[in-house]
Amino acid sequence: MNKQFYITTAIDYVNGQPHLGHAYEKIVTDVIARSRRSLGQEVFFLTGLDEHGQKVQQAAQAEGKSPQVYCDKLAADWQAFAKKLELTNDDFVRTTEPRHKAIVQASLAKVFQAGQIYKQTYSGFYSTKEETFLTDKDRLPDGTFDPAYGEVIELKEDNYFFKLGAQQQWLIDYLEANPSFVQPDYRRNEVLGFLKNNKLEDLCISRPAARLNWGIPLPFDKDFVTYVWFDALVNYISIPAAHGDPTVLSALPSSLVPRPSSFGLWPADIHVIGKDILKFHAVFWPIMLKAMGLPLPKQILVHGWWQKDGAKISKSTGNIVDPVAVINEWGLDAFRYYVLRELDIGPDGNWTDAGFKSRYNTELANGLGNLVNRSLSMLKRYRNGVVPTKSNELASEVAIIAKATCTFLEQNQLQAALQNIWYLVERGNRYVEQTKPFNLAKDPAQAKRLDEVLYNLAETCRVLAVLLWPFLPGTATKIYAQLGLTGAPDKHEAATWGGLSAGHKIGEPAPLFPRKDT
Numbered sequence: 001m002n003k004q005f006y007i008t009t010a011i012d013y014v015n016g017q018p019h020l021g022h023a024y025e026k027i028v029t030d031v032i033a034r035s036r037r038s039l040g041q042e043v044f045f046l047t048g049l050d051e052h053g054q055k056v057q058q059a060a061q062a063e064g065k066s067p068q069v070y071c072d073k074l075a076a077d078w079q080a081f082a083k084k085l086e087l088t089n090d091d092f093v094r095t096t097e098p099r100h101k102a103i104v105q106a107s108l109a110k111v112f113q114a115g116q117i118y119k120q121t122y123s124g125f126y127s128t129k130e131e132t133f134l135t136d137k138d139r140l141p142d143g144t145f146d147p148a149y150g151e152v153i154e155l156k157e158d159n160y161f162f163k164l165g166a167q168q169q170w171l172i173d174y175l176e177a178n179p180s181f182v183q184p185d186y187r188r189n190e191v192l193g194f195l196k197n198n199k200l201e202d203l204c205i206s207r208p209a210a211r212l213n214w215g216i217p218l219p220f221d222k223d224f225v226t227y228v229w230f231d232a233l234v235n236y237i238s239i240p241a242a243h244g245d246p247t248v249l250s251a252l253p254s255s256l257v258p259r260p261s262s263f264g265l266w267p268a269d270i271h272v273i274g275k276d277i278l279k280f281h282a283v284f285w286p287i288m289l290k291a292m293g294l295p296l297p298k299q300i301l302v303h304g305w306w307q308k309d310g311a312k313i314s315k316s317t318g319n320i321v322d323p324v325a326v327i328n329e330w331g332l333d334a335f336r337y338y339v340l341r342e343l344d345i346g347p348d349g350n351w352t353d354a355g356f357k358s359r360y361n362t363e364l365a366n367g368l369g370n371l372v373n374r375s376l377s378m379l380k381r382y383r384n385g386v387v388p389t390k391s392n393e394l395a396s397e398v399a400i401i402a403k404a405t406c407t408f409l410e411q412n413q414l415q416a417a418l419q420n421i422w423y424l425v426e427r428g429n430r431y432v433e434q435t436k437p438f439n440l441a442k443d444p445a446q447a448k449r450l451d452e453v454l455y456n457l458a459e460t461c462r463v464l465a466v467l468l469w470p471f472l473p474g475t476a477t478k479i480y481a482q483l484g485l486t487g488a489p490d491k492h493e494a495a496t497w498g499g500l501s502a503g504h505k506i507g508e509p510a511p512l513f514p515r516k517d518t
């Protein structure tokens, strides 16, 4: 059975608003998924929603709806958002689906049987707003708790705990022996620093059903539901199990899980997540998987957070970027381009409207759009749209760019790949300025030279379409259509020079990124 390249995003809280940060993470993952398919791998891309918890229960109550009806309505909006971004996800998980709940329960049963979960009375401080237990370590220097925690109450209740403490040294050794497990490196060092300087406390994994009923019941005690991470993180294995992944299925009790036959996904190749949930993915998740008897994901790829105009994105202060509004005004590919070109995977980013417009006008309209439009318009005007005899003047430069793009894509260096592709855009535009086809066209003695120039320009546009496909799929498809080519430019191997044959008739040129005066 072939194992596919399996890539996931974080699953978003269903009751949040889809914002720039969510869009960015999903687009980054989509570009990696498309790149790997373009490079010939079979890929499975999973995204979805995190739907349980107290906030959802309370919000549904406030609207007089059942939590499921409330989630169904919001899930439809999130799924429409994924479509708007043209994500090529192969599945969409919702943690309220029976296929997910079954695996959460089977995982808990396995870990419980292995003696890694125990019951204990907790007494201490609790933030109702953040649904979390607090300790003295969470106090500010003046002894109070951060106002972000809202009302903090003293609570005494029974709960179930997952043993983390015993695994601390094992995890440190694993992170040290596997440098690519958490990327970029500085995020790995952050996890190592945390593990080396703190004692891991066992993790509370339940809430009494009397207090929170919008959750998955513990299979070994129906008076409790599981809380957050044993629900949310398990999505990464529940969907493989639902598709029949043999690795996950063989680790879980067969009596609890149906076994369809299908393809292999686990271990995941990449979990793409934001920096705020690093500890859960790089500390809790490996220990949970070890307790379940499952191999660890190959990589956790951690992106930074977006701000707008140097300040936190926040609905309450109105400092937001509405991805849907930007896409409606400027087009999806302009949005995808800006976020991928502006921010490398790792550091934090800052959205400015001025920066967006500047990249749109300079790099998209005057750069790529201008190159494609004038190359094809001249071919149409001077040669009636018929591709001349093959010429190899730019072939070696294009080959270097195509190879470097491939290397960057294999290393998930998306920003570097785009920069590299833009060297070719700039080279193409410089070639027009140097060869001046508009002057050559005036002199019949230069007909052969004009043929050469027009071939090199059209073929450069074709290769650009192939290289751009993972990033700007709509634009790449338009370039192919304007070249009169059928199919999608979705295979990297087509980035080899000479794909256009003499005599081929191109289609109609049209501006890819209309200039805007705003």
Ligand code: ME8
Pocket (backbone or CB within 6 Å): 009, 010, 011, 012, 013, 016, 020, 021, 022, 024, 025, 050, 232, 233, 272, 273, 274, 275, 276, 277, 304, 305, 306, 307, 313
């Ligand atoms: O954390 N910039 O859900 P979520 C970039 N359900 N990324 C951002 C961001 C910003 N300003 N704000 C949020 C959850 N994100 C859990 C995850 S996974 C098993 C469970 C990213 O809706 C954030 O870092 O709060 C995370 O990766 C994703 O959006 C979902 O955040």
